[in-house]
Amino acid sequence: MPDTATPPGPAASNASLRAYLHGLPGVDEVGVRERAADLATRSVKTAAKGRAIDLAIRMVDLTTLEGADSPGKVRAMSAKAAHPDPADPTAPPVAAVCVYSDMVAVAVEALKGTGVRVASVATAFPSGRAPMEAKLADTRRAVADGATEIDMVIDRGAFLAGDYRKVFEEITAVKEACATAHLKVILETGELATCDNVRRASWLAIHAGADFIKTSTGKVAPAATPQATLIMLEAVRDHYAATGRRVGVKPAGGIRTTKDAIRKLVLVNEVAGPAWLDPDLFRLGASSLLNDLLMQRTKLATGSYPGPDYYTLD
Amino acid sequence: MPEQIFEYAPAPESRAVVSLRSCYEPYIDGEFAPAKSGEYLTTVNPADEEPLAEVAVSGEADVDRAVAAARRAFDTVWSAMPGAERGKYLFRIARILQERSRELAVLETLDNGKPVKETRDSDLPLAAAHFFYHAGWADKLPYAGLGPEPRPLGVAAQVIPWNFPLLMLAWKIAPALATGNTVVLKPAETTPLSAMLFAEICQEAELPRGVVNIVPGAGETGRALVGHPGADKVAFTGSTEVGREIARAVAGTGKRLTLELGGKGANIVYDDAALDQAVEGIVTGIFFNQGHVCCAGSRLLVQESIAEELLPRLKARIERLRLGDPLDKNTDIGAINSAAQLGRIRDLAGTGTEEGATAWSPACELPERGYWFPPTVFTGVSQAHRIAREEIFGPVLSVLTFRTPDEAVTKANNTPYGLSAGVWTEKGSRMLWTAERLRAGVVWSNTFNKLDPASPFGGYKESGYGREGGRHGLEAYLG
Amino acid sequence: MAESGKRAKGARGSAAERSEDAAGRLAVRKTYKLYLGGAFPRSESGRSYPVTSAKGDHLANAAAASRKDARDAVVAARAAFGGWSSRTGYNRGQILYRVAEMMEGRRAQFTAEIAAADGISRTRAESMVSAAIDRWVYYAGWTDKFIQVIGATNPVSGPYFNSSSPEPTGVVAVIAPPEAPLLGLVSVLAPVIATGNTAVVVASERAPLPAVTLAEVLATSDLPGGVVNILTGRLHELAPHLAAHADVNALDLTGAGELAAGLEEDAAQTLKRVLRPSGDIDWAADPGISWMTPFLEVKTVWHPIGV
Structure with missing residues (x-):
């Protein structure tokens, strides 16, 4: 495990951050892909599948992040988040809804008393290209409106340019702006390009105070690849072994089917361990996934495949 | 829950x-x-x-x-x-x-x-x-x-x-x-x-x-x-x-x-290896097919400077292996092929303990009927131990350490066998240096137990x- | 061991070594010794045996190597293997070419030795020497090419670089063909060392003198000591020890004759690579790669391709 006895602190220079991050064990891309592919062959059926589906539903961050998002759209999605299957009250609610910061107030109002949390993307999502003051203002506004979770993006340009200090400082500043809200740090692994970078960005974010590390904005392909998720799970596993603090992981983007979701849960189970099989430590950022989970849930209960017309499109 | x-x-x-x-x-x-x-x-x-x-x-x-x-x-x-x-x-x-x-x-x-x-x-x-x-x-x-x-x-x-x-x-x-x-x-x-x-x-x-x-x-x-x-x-x-x-x-x-x-393949892990993938390679190297593999990486040669970091990772990984019904699609480790082979594995593993090495196996329940042997890792193994020299042909790994690349190669080659070897390092020149010196017909670098019809397979010595x-x-x- | 009585009655009379030169001066005779680890010792056993010409005339006494000499030769060959095999092909090629150069300078001596040993004309002997010299040149050219010709890049089904390369197998014991004491010897020895192996050669028992002269050439050709070790003596005494020796990796039985089957069985104990040519060999033919491949191991290296 990396030497976390002296993790990089706020005063760390780019040189010392570089020395630390580049001193992490390398990641062999082909090996990671093969491990993920091997775990993808796990067969999760019958009762185990039922438990997995319900857990996956409880881990969903039901998301809408469109320019066309409106209060009506957010209210409808919030209703679905609290009661995913109108025909089956045993279907659990999702973990949270995830919206742009200007929609936080609408979502908070709509979800009052449901236990479903409100997460907001912030910091000039998805590109992150904005002045720091704007990013912080974005964050503070979302928190002030009642978001209890903030999904920030890192400055990938700074990361790729080797300005690790800038990335680190932005995270610590946003973390401070979050106050008691949980901070999810989006690495946008598709833009980081290499497995080594995913590992380095994971550790950088963890040391800077992330409560969660998240793969992607959903606006860049590839998004939540099995290998990126696996590398991030290794980071939180190793960080826990070194410090006793558990950081969460959130793959987001491109997770559309129950099979995708269950494969992610298998990764969690066999890489980070069963302790992470908890909505407090693992989330699935998704929109269309929820209906597929519900359909599979019905299939398990009734034995026959339902059609999409039976599920709401909100 | x-x-x-x-x-x-x-x-x-x-x-x-x-x-x-x-x-x-x-x-x-x-x-x-x-x-x-x-x-x-x-x-x-x-x-x-x-x-x-x-x-x-x-x-x-x-x-x-x-x-x-x-x-x-x-x-x-x-x-x-x-x-x-x-x-x-x-x-x-x-x-x-x-x-x-x-x-x-x-x-x-x-x-x-x-x-x-x-x-x-x-x-x-x-x-x-x-x-x-x-x-x-x-x-x-x-x-x-x-x-x-x-x-x-x-x-x-x-x-x-x-x-x-x-x-x-x-x-x-x-x-x-x-x-x-x-x-x-x-x-x-x-x-x-x-x-x-x-x-x-x-x-x-x-x-x-x-x-x-x-x-x-x-x-x-x-x-x-x-x-x-x-x-x-x-x-x-x-x-x-x-x-x-x-x-x-x-x-x-x-x-x-x-x-x-036969073989007694050395799997060399240098201190700059991609550790998580090396752990996978070690597991694949010795537990694939219950270790019934002539090219198995049955001797782990790990650089002393990272042995203490690597071994807990390896053990944690081995604890995730699922042993049991071979027809279950989630089974990673199946049965030993015969009573005779099980006897041979038990005998040789027994010498490991007798000669002073330390055996470790994950907590795993073996089925009552059939021929079964748990994944086993021996630490504290030296070149003189039988488990470091003889082919066990079972899920038994012997762990040895080395300090320098020369020592790794010397130990790897110190066997009458010469079928396979593994090298784990993120440094290309060191990988090639090592591969060149290994007296083995197949060298897997940063991978293990890969087979392909287009790839020649066979041994030295x-x-x-x-x-x-x-x-x-x-x-x-x-x- | 009692050696043949020919020694007493045979008159030294080879063209290479007349008793007297034209001026009536008493010639200085050569002592034919072993070639071990770059040095020219007599047999540690102190034994020798008489070598006669095709006509039965005594030519010289050759050292009768013992099993201990054979063992020493293996030790020398093993010690030389690491260095020799890790030289560049270009460097080995230069040295093999140097052997050819040095042989040219000894052409007269080789010719005389072969003419006497085989009872052939001077012209015929000279053509054999020329062919032997050219064979070194031939293999000097192979040293930096055989890997390209015999190796391969293999298109495996996955993101892996996969390449196979031939490597020298190690210490090769070579039983040189008795019937062709120089050309045959060079034809079996040169391919062995061209690819980086080291050799322990049992020279033609009948006609060992050209082999010893070749050793003298090798010793002055920048060839590191121990790369080639030449034993003269009784084949039936030496060969079984080499065939069973656990630190010998391969065995060339070209000159083993009726001993071949037994030697092959001895070699099985340590699973040596064994070359057992069948039928008459045309030493003048283009040898191609067939004399190199039996003493090469193909090593295949895999590496993932990723970012």
């Missing part, structure tokens, strides 16, 4: 895809005919010791008939057939293997004890690929770099082991047939069934009679086959001990011989001679 969620429910592959006959006779000259020996043995499922079928023990008379049939087929049909036509038969066989792959995978798992995940994802795809690859060579042999007019040798006597029954059959039969030889093959005593099903596939492919003959049996059958004066070529995969015996028997006869024997696979493998069957 989270702990229960991923107690994956049992996911057994259906046995219904396999229909076993009660008794299998030798396959000679295109037909299954009662063994003249009149002897039979029972092949059992090593996972539960249930009998699967009776299988003939071919005697000298049966071997005689098989060799005669192979000779006839060689002289009258096969050697004179245009390569393109020979190749089409092999393509056909490859296709049938693909079509019947699930049936064969389940059968192999039943007879061998290895997890269906491996037979399904490894043995079967590789066996089919081996036929497909060699099929394409049949009409291109003048381009193999072995002279302008390479000629087949004649009748190939082939004896294969029980660890990859169908895959080893493919490694033997595909190149022999592609190059125009005919074959008499003896499958292993404990795993004859996939070979007998392959005989049916030869019929299904309408392969001319006598081109492939299969004589099940035990050691005596093998002796009769490799010692048969009608064989022009002997190919054997198995233990170094039997390999020596065969080399002696063949000496002076003028028969061509290739041997693929007492791990045997000759190569199987790739352009180089053709040499073993051409004169």
